Amino acid sequence: MLAGAGLVGVASARGISPLRAAENETLTLYNGQHAETTAAIVEAFTRETGVRVAIRRGNSAQLANQILEEGDASPADVFYSEEIAPVLTLAARGLLSTANPDTLKQIPPQFAAKDGAWIGVSARCRVVAYNTDMIKLEALPSTVMDFAKPEWRDKVGFVPTSGEFQAQTLTIVKMKGRDAAVAWLKGLKDNGRIYNGNVAAVQGVQRGEVPVALVNNYYWFRVAEEIGDDKMKCQLYYIGHKDPGALLTLSPAGILKSSKRQDIAQRFLGFLVSAAGQQALVDAVAEYPVRPGVTSPYALKPIDELDPPDITPEDIGDADLARALRREAGLA
Structure with a gap:
């Protein structure tokens, strides 16, 4: 049983809602993306869900190497990279969980791994x-x-x-x-x-x-x-x-298989490409949203x-x- 699912089961037995149980959890995010961009998304996620996010910042390649060194003992739940290569390295090693189908449906197929191991968050x-x-x-x-x-x-x-x-x-x-x-x-x-x-x-x-x-x-x-x-x-x-x-390149994110908070990590990944998550992103930085229908306040040349x-x-x-x-x- 996944750790997240177990947590929800115990909470429900005690009369606490699954959402309230999630609020008692802290997600650990290894972040190679620009700090201001990630802060805007995380603040919106916490505001909507109550889930706290502990951010460890660093260069994307260095964080990927750190995850490789940490192995199954890595405290990381989600890795959010500024560049594609570090995430592909982890995916090639079989270290990333498959994103939920509902998450993958939110964005065009070209903005995610064919096997669902990672999703693009912005372009x-x-x-x-x-x-x-x-x-x-x-x-x-x-x-x-x-x-x-x-x-x-x-x-x-x-x-x-x-x-x-x-x-x-x-x-x-x-x-x-x-x-x-x-x-x-x-x-x-x-x-x-x-x-x-x-x-x-x-x-x-x-x-x-x-x-x-x-x-x-x-x-x-x-x-x-x-x-x-x-x-x-x-x-x-x-x-x-x-x-x-x-x-055109992507800033991607993926969930570590070693994470003991798979349910909450999946929820965070889904939020990254939700309407609310994508709007928080484009309001903070002049990158392209990967979700159709989200409008940037910046005068970007249309992606098409x-x-x-x-x-x-x-x-x-x-x-x-x-x-x-x-x-x-x-x-x-």
């Missing part, structure tokens, strides 16, 4: 941030591959440690081959400017340090909230037409107009290969 796309005082929109190339060419020397910023940048590299491997991906990375190393984060890259474009930067869409909105939309010299260019520069490449999470989930490619290109 984000790769974009090009550009300074309108330094370059015209029509001068931007039609493929992200061109930004590695010598004519872009000292004109393009990028974040090689970003999980989504690595996913973009793996997309190039899938679409154009390993040699093309390594050449692209080497070109960026030789000609581009490295930033230590996407916010810093957007700010660099805004300040005129570089005309363009390869980033995730939602970081533009973070900077714009700080200085005002009307002061943004930096704007976003969506490449589209299934180019690797238009990659992004025209991303036909790449699945499994196609870009090989973190080991991404690191090997970076080392080969001299970016480690």
Whole structure:
């Protein structure tokens, strides 16, 4: 019998409702997603259910490695990752429980594992941030591959440690081959400017340090909230037409099989893709909801107009290969 089910049975025998029993539980969430985003979702979940959530924060890859080291003794009930690769690593090891069918029905099939081992919670796309005082929109190339060419020397910023940048590299491997991906990375190393984060890259474009930067869409909105939309010299260019520069990625979550609170963990996973959970998410961050019918307050380009490449999470989930490619290109 699942631990959660046992708890409900004892509570009911004592005349306490199952919901009240859940309120006496604390869910442990290993969180690699941005702290503000997760806090908004967790607050909404606790407000609706009364269930407390203890959040352990860290880098997504580091948290996944910690779970592997902890094994069945891990205190984690749910793992929420900013990037897909760490969750795929746990799924490949058979460490994740299958999400309830009712949860999987809430989102399109492409936003969840085929076997239900994880669900996408939000989506984000790769974009090009550009300074309108330094370059015209029509001068931007039609493929992200061109930004590695010598004519872009000292004109393009990028974040090689970003999980989504690595996913973009793996997309190039899938679409154009390993040699093309390594050449692209080497070109960026030789000609581009490295930033230590996407916010810093957007700010660099805004300040005129570089005309363009390869980033995730939602970081533009973070900077714009700080200085005002009307002061943004930096704007976003969506490449589209299934180019690797238009990659759409997911922030996923999964339940640990070792969790002794399976029922409550399933309830939390279901809340992540519920109307209330998705609204709490999009109100907090300019990412795309995975649940249809949820409206973001941010001026996002409609997801059905992004025209991303036909790449699945499994196609870009090989973190080991991404690191090997970076080392080969001299970016480690």
